Amino acid sequence: MRNSFLTVVIFAVLVSATYFYLKSPEIVQTKLEVLKENYSKPRDKKPVDHSKFEVLQKQFNSPQEVVKTCMSCHNEVHKELLDSPHFRWQRPVYENGRGVTYLGKANAINNFCIGVQGSEVSCNKCHASFGEEEAMLAIDANAENIDCLVCHDNSATYLKGNNMNGFPDKSVDLAVVAKSVGTPTRDNCGVCHFFGGGGNNVKHGDLEKAQFHTTNEIDVHMADNGGNLICIDCHTTENHNIKGRLFTVESSNTNRVSCTDCHTELPHESTVLNEHTVKVACQTCHIPTYAKVNSVNTNWDWSKAGKLDANGKPFETEDSLGDHVYKSIKGTFEYARNKKPDYIWFNGTAEHYLLGDKISEKETLLVLNKMNGNYNDEFSQIIPVNIHYAKQPFDPGTRMLIQPKLAALAKGEGAYWQDFDWLKAAEKGMEASGLPFSGKVDWFNTVSYWPINHMVSPKENSLQCVDCHNSENSRLAGLNDFYMPARDKYELVDTLGNLMILLTIAGLFAHGSLRYYFAKKQK
Amino acid sequence: MKEVLIYKGYERFWHWTQAVLIIFLAVTGFEVHGGYSFFGYENAVVYHRYAAIGLVVLIFFTAFWHFITGEWKQYKPTPQFVKEQIEYYLLGIFKNAPHPTKKTVLSKLNPLQKLAYFGLMVVIIPLLVITGIIYLFYRMPSATNMNPLNLTNLEPIAILHTIGAYLLVMFVIVHLYLITTGHTILSNLKAMITGYEEIEEDDDHHKKEEKKV
Ligand code: HEM
Numbered sequence: 001m002r003n004s005f006l007t008v009v010i011f012a013v014l015v016s017a018t019y020f021y022l023k024s025p026e027i028v029q030t031k032l033e034v035l036k037e038n039y040s041k042p043r044d045k046k047p048v049d050h051s052k053f054e055v056l057q058k059q060f061n062s063p064q065e066v067v068k069t070c071m072s073c074h075n076e077v078h079k080e081l082l083d084s085p086h087f088r089w090q091r092p093v094y095e096n097g098r099g100v101t102y103l104g105k106a107n108a109i110n111n112f113c114i115g116v117q118g119s120e121v122s123c124n125k126c127h128a129s130f131g132e133e134e135a136m137l138a139i140d141a142n143a144e145n146i147d148c149l150v151c152h153d154n155s156a157t158y159l160k161g162n163n164m165n166g167f168p169d170k171s172v173d174l175a176v177v178a179k180s181v182g183t184p185t186r187d188n189c190g191v192c193h194f195f196g197g198g199g200n201n202v203k204h205g206d207l208e209k210a211q212f213h214t215t216n217e218i219d220v221h222m223a224d225n226g227g228n229l230i231c232i233d234c235h236t237t238e239n240h241n242i243k244g245r246l247f248t249v250e251s252s253n254t255n256r257v258s259c260t261d262c263h264t265e266l267p268h269e270s271t272v273l274n275e276h277t278v279k280v281a282c283q284t285c286h287i288p289t290y291a292k293v294n295s296v297n298t299n300w301d302w303s304k305a306g307k308l309d310a311n312g313k314p315f316e317t318e319d320s321l322g323d324h325v326y327k328s329i330k331g332t333f334e335y336a337r338n339k340k341p342d343y344i345w346f347n348g349t350a351e352h353y354l355l356g357d358k359i360s361e362k363e364t365l366l367v368l369n370k371m372n373g374n375y376n377d378e379f380s381q382i383i384p385v386n387i388h389y390a391k392q393p394f395d396p397g398t399r400m401l402i403q404p405k406l407a408a409l410a411k412g413e414g415a416y417w418q419d420f421d422w423l424k425a426a427e428k429g430m431e432a433s434g435l436p437f438s439g440k441v442d443w444f445n446t447v448s449y450w451p452i453n454h455m456v457s458p459k460e461n462s463l464q465c466v467d468c469h470n471s472e473n474s475r476l477a478g479l480n481d482f483y484m485p486a487r488d489k490y491e492l493v494d495t496l497g498n499l500m501i502l503l504t505i506a507g508l509f510a511h512g513s514l515r516y517y518f519a520k521k522q523k
Numbered sequence: 524m525k526e527v528l529i530y531k532g533y534e535r536f537w538h539w540t541q542a543v544l545i546i547f548l549a550v551t552g553f554e555v556h557g558g559y560s561f562f563g564y565e566n567a568v569v570y571h572r573y574a575a576i577g578l579v580v581l582i583f584f585t586a587f588w589h590f591i592t593g594e595w596k597q598y599k600p601t602p603q604f605v606k607e608q609i610e611y612y613l614l615g616i617f618k619n620a621p622h623p624t625k626k627t628v629l630s631k632l633n634p635l636q637k638l639a640y641f642g643l644m645v646v647i648i649p650l651l652v653i654t655g656i657i658y659l660f661y662r663m664p665s666a667t668n669m670n671p672l673n674l675t676n677l678e679p680i681a682i683l684h685t686i687g688a689y690l691l692v693m694f695v696i697v698h699l700y701l702i703t704t705g706h707t708i709l710s711n712l713k714a715m716i717t718g719y720e721e722i723e724e725d726d727d728h729h730k731k732e733e734k735k736v
Pocket residue numbers: 485486545548549550551552553555556557568569571572575576578579651652654655656658659660681682684685687688689691692
């Protein structure tokens with residue numbers, strides 16, 4: 001009696017203990033509902049209507065005239081712009097090994113069109129200014145050369161011209177544009193940021209023209225039938241300081257946009273999943289593939305540029321998807337679509353190869369933006385990246401990457417895209433950069449890392465446990481500085497363990513058979 | 524022969540609960556370890572954790588019970604009759620020889636069982652429980668989470684836990700077979716279910732022995 005009573009008590013305790021453990025902690029409302037509600041309210045209300053302002057009711061003869069008119073009311077805001085990376089193409093940063101330095105397009109080498117120096121007439125198409133002299137380090141630049149319109153045009157008619165040094169295309173009606181201005185839309189940002197590297201989606205892989213209007217499957221945030229967010233909903237901006245970091249040209253773990261800004265630190269109902277967020281960035285599971293609509297560039301070999309057709313003219317060839325395989329002006333390319341990202345550890349800090357840095361003799365593959373991080377670093381998370389490889393012009397005399405002059409309006413200025421002469425292009429480009437050139441051009445393999453943050457998939461499509469937790473084709477096969485269940489095994493233990501189990505079973509089977517045999521015999 | 528209560532109510536409850544938990548832990552644990560998919564990976568992890576907590580609680584109560592009732596003495600290994608018991612399993616059992624030691628209420632385990640269960644309780648279970656609990660409380664290096672164990676490498680823990688798991692599975696297999704080596708094929712099983720087993724009275728025993736000679 002006493003015994004069964006004890007049994008009942010202990011059983012009750014056991015069951016309730018398990019129950020309380022099982023009962024998941026109060027789930028903080030995932031906020032997704034709240035977010036959806038917030039962002040489904042109409043957001044096109046404007047506090048002012050520029051089309052009614054008298055000073056804007058006129059024809060403008062130059063874009064600077066428009067800007068001057070802007071400044072007649074917004075009379076201090078140009079100071080913010082003159083100090084912003086959108087204008088200066090660089091900002092002060094702290095970088096390991098360099099200390100406080102300036103970093104940006106002005107002095108970084110990228111893996112695509114290499115750099116701006118000498119080619120401003122073309123590159124300025126994506127610079128918020130008019131005229132090349134304002135392009136860089138222009139803290140005391142003429143404020144009238146700030147291009148307000150490229151970001152604030154709401155008429156969707158403003159367009160900077162090709163090879164026009166940042167000036168608007170001839171087709172633009174400034175009167176229409178001026179009356180339309182407002183906060184930036186997806187179009188304003190996308191017109192530059194979707195086309196970096198000289199074509200749609202060349203650079204990012206997760207930012208491309210398809211996202212002007214897309215579907216939930218491609219990008220839950222930007223989709224017309226999804227969140228329908230615009231860039232500045234997440235890249236919130238105060239005093240023209242835009243939140244967000246791109247680590248090809250940034251190096252510090254500050255002012256970043258984070259998923260948790262909206263989705264909280266505990267976005268899942270499952271505790272196991274929430275625990276993962278310590279080491280695994282949201283993007284890793286929620287962006288299973290990128291370049292979902294159009295391809296992303298993965299390899300660019302400058303050394304193959306310069307072949308001309310029978311008439312001595314540059315030419316281009318495309319593959320079946322319409323991606324460039326070869327361009328006389330640029331070399332050979334590799335593209336990928338619906339690509340699974342690569343994964344790296346990242347703690348929010350990066351180091352860069354900058355224009356004029358000498359490459360050490362030991363180097364065989366130069367990392368242009370080294371992203372720091374490892375498992376034991378408490379700030380590191382696993383993030384998805386597009387890894388982009390290139391072969392770039394290199395001066396074996398000075399051991400520097402060469403900044404060639406690529407673009408010019410006419411032949412004879414030494415621009416590679418006009419004259420197809422590396423020596424001249426290198427000489428002109430390095431001269432424009434204020435750097436020495438030994439007179440020799442060789443090639444160097446380079447790599448750059450592009451974090452993938454956009455094109456978040458619907459949650460049904462996110463990665464499953466076994467996409468990483470498996471020993472055959474784990475997505476994280478490349479990250480080997482930690483133990484991960486199911487991916488990692490100690491072969492000896494498994495081999496011996498399985499062998500011992502088999503031997504045990506075989507032994508017992510033999511024993512049982514003998515017993516059976518002798519029992520029969522005895523009868 | 525007489526029917527005696529050899530396994531008390533709590534013992535039987537403990538035994539069967541533990542049996543179910545261990546098998547469940549093995550199935551879920553080896554799914555976490557990788558190689559097959561049964562519950563689904565996330566479920567396997569979550570179920571394994573719940574069952575593990577259940578097992579720890581059960582072990583806690585059972586240890587308590589054994590000390591209060593003094594039953595723990597049953598598991599104290601003795602060097603006597605170990606050789607005889609081994610000989611029995613290797614030879615005697617085939618000739619239908621009697622068990623070398625008697626099962627009584629006060630001594631229900633044979634010397635080899637004592638050794639095996641002692642090993643189970645002193646080596647395998649603690650190995651699994653301790654490494655399992657460390658595994659459970661392991662936290663990946665992070666600025667925001669406390670890492671109570673200050674452990675940065677999970678690998679040795681996971682390897683030891685896996686070794687324990689293999690040993691336990693082997694134990695269970697042998698255990699299942701040995702169930703059939705009682706008086707009759709099913710008598711051990713019946714005893715663990717009903718609690719009662721027919722035990723030879725001293726006299727009976729002697730008579731049997733004489734007959735055979
Ligand atoms: C109190 C006992 C136990 C505790 C606290 C425990 C805890 C754990 C934990 C925390 C894990 C990692 C998976 C996860 O994060 O949930 C794990 C893995 C595992 N467990 Fe257990 N466990 C216990 C008992 C057992 C038993 C009895 C077995 C098998 C008979 C077992 C077999 C395994 C195996 C094979 C793994 C995979 C190890 C690896 O590949 O890294 N565990 N256990």
